[in-house]
Structure formats: structure tokens, C-alpha cells
Amino acid sequence: MTILGFAQRPFRYVSPEFNVIASSHQQLAILPFDVTLVMRFNGTNQLSLRELEIQEGFAVQSLLETSLLRKKAQKGFKVSFQEISTTNNILEQNNITADNIAQYSRVQLANVLGVDGIVYGYMRSSQLISNSTSFLIGLAGGWPPPTIIGELRIQVADATDGEVLWRYETFQEGGLGSSNDRVANFMLRRASRRFPYKRL
Numbered sequence: 464m465t466i467l468g469f470a471q472r473p474f475r476y477v478s479p480e481f482n483v484i485a486s487s488h489q490q491l492a493i494l495p496f497d498v499t500l501v502m503r504f505n506g507t508n509q510l511s512l513r514e515l516e517i518q519e520g521f522a523v524q525s526l527l528e529t530s531l532l533r534k535k536a537q538k539g540f541k542v543s544f545q546e547i548s549t550t551n552n553i554l555e556q557n558n559i560t561a562d563n564i565a566q567y568s569r570v571q572l573a574n575v576l577g578v579d580g581i582v583y584g585y586m587r588s589s590q591l592i593s594n595s596t597s598f599l600i601g602l603a604g605g606w607p608p609p610t611i612i613g614e615l616r617i618q619v620a621d622a623t624d625g626e627v628l629w630r631y632e633t634f635q636e637g638g639l640g641s642s643n644d645r646v647a648n649f650m651l652r653r654a655s656r657r658f659p660y661k662r663l
Contacts, residue, residue: 476630477659484621485542485628485660488579491619492545493531494572495554495561496523501589517561519647521551523586526648527617530655531582538661545578553577573622580628584617586647613646617654629659 478484498519500512528547534540554560557575559567573581589612612634619629631654635646 473631473633473653473657475632475657476627478626478628480626481628481659484623484626485580485619488542488621488660490543490545490578491580491582492550492573492576492578493524493528493547494550494564494581494583495520496527496583497561497565497585498523499585499587501587519586519588520561523584523647523651527582527584527651527655530648530651531658534655534658534661540658540660542579542660544582545576550576569620569625570622573620573625578622580619580621582617582619584615586616587614588612588646613650615647615650615654617651619659631657 495517496519498516500516500519524547528544531540531544535544553576554564559572559575564572567575569581569583573579614632614634616630616632618627618631620627633650633653635650
């Protein structure tokens, strides 16, 4: 059982030039996400924590691809998405990794990938208490407190000048039985419903 708690009202930004610029877009690439994990109860050392963050970045990338492809099938987005396996292979061939990708501009990344724009983002997941502790509090008669807090930001940037065309930010608490992937998947599904290319 997974209990999802409080969700912040999302913040959305759409560039005034979105329709003009995005109307010529044919393909977007979804980048691996920049992920920060605050893990307080599993004894993870800093090296393995960084490895987990990189793995989670690929997982969030995959979850977003799935959500957007599902919505594309339902809503008919006027843009396609480069397969993430292709995106990641191109990045690897150009020695662009999770540890150095921030050194590249949005324009450089889009040009390397050969796309009209990039979808990229950041997720922070903070584990507040363990699921077992939350469960025990519930047994004691209190409402089980959140175990995870997830923060998500997704942006779309144009390949020509790197201008941010769209931004979506949200916040979600995850309660008893929650995991990083479940909280992330919930936020990503909500974000995909707001993806602006269906407007074109």
C-alpha cells in the first residue's frame, strides 16, 4: 500500500514565444535527470549514494519518456521524442556523463544530440523517516507522517539559443509504503498532462 500525501500546487511557466519557436520543433531529446537523494536511514556512504543518484537520474528519464509517450498517444503531441537509449548512447560516445554534463550549454547538448530541443530537469528526494517508523506511529493512533518528500523541476529548452520555453515545478509528499520511484512517477504523470506541445 502506498499513501501519497500533500501535493504543492504546481508552478508552470510558458514562454511568450513558445508557439512561434516550438511550432518548428520536430524532435526533442529527454536527458537523464539531475537527482539529489537525501538518505538518512540506510547507512549509504557518499560514493554509493552518488551512484544511486546517477541510477535514479536514468530511472526518472525513463519514467518521463513513458509518461510523455503515453500522453502523445492520447493527445497527439505535435513533436516526437528521441529514444532515450539513442540519447544516452550519443552522450556516452561524446564522453558526456552525469558528472560533467553541467559543463555543456543547452545549445551544445541539443546540437550533439541532433534535436530541436531538450527536455531536462532536477529531482530531489528526501527520506524523512523510515516506513517502519511511520507504520508504528500509525499503529499508535496518529496519522502516519510522510516518509519521503519529492521535489521536481522539468524544463524544455530550444536548440537554437537555449531559451527555456517551458518549466514545470511541483512538490509531493509520500507516505507509508512510498519509494523514490513511486513518488517520482506520480509527479511525472502530472507533469506530462501539462506538457505544452499538445497546444500547437
